[in-house]
Amino acid sequence: xxxxxxxxxxxxxxxxxxxxxxxxxxxxxxxxxxxxxxxxxxxxxxxxxxxxxxxxxxxxxxxxxxxxxxxxxxxxxxxxxxxxxxxxxxxxxxxxxxxxxxxxxxxxxxxxxxxxxxxxxxxxxxxxxxxxxxxxxxxxxxxxxxxxxxxxxxxxxxxx
Amino acid sequence: xxxxxxxxxxxxxxxxxxxxxxxxxxxxxxxxxxxxxxxxxxxxxxxxxxxxxxxxxxxxxxxxxxxxxxxxxxxxxxxxxxxxxxxxxxxxxxxxxxxxxxxxxxxxxxxxxxxxxxxxxxxxxxxxxxxxxxxxxxxxxxxxxxxxxxxxxxxxxxxx
Numbered sequence: 001x002x003x004x005x006x007x008x009x010x011x012x013x014x015x016x017x018x019x020x021x022x023x024x025x026x027x028x029x030x031x032x033x034x035x036x037x038x039x040x041x042x043x044x045x046x047x048x049x050x051x052x053x054x055x056x057x058x059x060x061x062x063x064x065x066x067x068x069x070x071x072x073x074x075x076x077x078x079x080x081x082x083x084x085x086x087x088x089x090x091x092x093x094x095x096x097x098x099x100x101x102x103x104x105x106x107x108x109x110x111x112x113x114x115x116x117x118x119x120x121x122x123x124x125x126x127x128x129x130x131x132x133x134x135x136x137x138x139x140x141x142x143x144x145x146x147x148x149x150x151x152x153x154x155x156x157x158x159x160x
Numbered sequence: 161x162x163x164x165x166x167x168x169x170x171x172x173x174x175x176x177x178x179x180x181x182x183x184x185x186x187x188x189x190x191x192x193x194x195x196x197x198x199x200x201x202x203x204x205x206x207x208x209x210x211x212x213x214x215x216x217x218x219x220x221x222x223x224x225x226x227x228x229x230x231x232x233x234x235x236x237x238x239x240x241x242x243x244x245x246x247x248x249x250x251x252x253x254x255x256x257x258x259x260x261x262x263x264x265x266x267x268x269x270x271x272x273x274x275x276x277x278x279x280x281x282x283x284x285x286x287x288x289x290x291x292x293x294x295x296x297x298x299x300x301x302x303x304x305x306x307x308x309x310x311x312x313x314x315x316x317x318x319x320x
Binding site for chain 1: 197198199218219224225226227229247248249250252254255272273275277279280297299301303
């Protein structure tokens with residue numbers, strides 16, 4: 001009887017340990033999701049994007065500092081249209097896995113911590129990968145005019 | 161004797177649980193430090209800063225896109241000199257706790273996710289708080305000239 005109690009005691013405490021372990025893991029997952037630096041902002045409703053994309057305007061351009069800075073969250077599969085910027089753009093990859101492609105060049109994969117400098121007036125697109133969302137900060141100078149939006153990135157182009 | 165074993169068994173497993181808990185905590189701390197998006201880069205050795213400051217140049221200005229973008233890590237207590245930017249600056253707070261002050265205004269606390277737009281030609285300083293490091297991305301337009309460096313931020317000014 002005492003031996004049974006000993007075993008039972010150990011089983012209870014061991015189960016408790018496992019439970020703590022599992023809770024700790026699930027907490028970590030939640031932290032990872034909640035650990036975003038900037039809020040997702042508002043869902044983009046214009047037709048310059050394919051799929052679900054969110055924008056948080058971090059800084060607006062003004063007459064002296066003409067940079068617009070935004071945090072953009074692309075859900076898996078979502079992307080911009082082909083487009084170009086008269087003064088170029090700098091993209092900082094904050095989280096997830098993304099794609100970036102300039103016209104005439106192969107699509108490249110973009111990971112957290114990568115930095116891309118899109119040259120001025122070069123058609124390109126960016127977005128999330130198939131399976132993972134992509135969070136980026138986009139720094140766009142407005143001093144030479146607004147973004148020029150071109151055609152949609154087709155599913156064939158996206159998948160290449 | 162059996163009772164002693166029962167207690168001993170529980171004590172051993174309980175101690176094991178506590179050990180796992182402590183290890184899990186210390187792992188989380190390491191993750192937090194290693195979870196930086198951009199590398200710290202190189203230690204700044206010029207005298208425009210007080211304390212230990214690291215710079216990772218993410219994008220250099222060029223003749224068309226004249227933005228310089230850098231990730232700056234201030235160790236606790238470290239800060240810039242007073243300075244100003246002819247085209248202003250945008251600061252994105254990525255991690256830790258920082259301070260920001262414009263001449264004639266009180267010092268404000270800056271937390272992860274905060275965005276500051278330093279107006280053009282306004283003397284200001286930024287840096288880490290006393291106890292925590294501060295990681296920021298600085299976006300600085302070079303189109304109207306370089307940063308103008310002024311006097312050091314004294315310990316009295318820093319502590320106010």
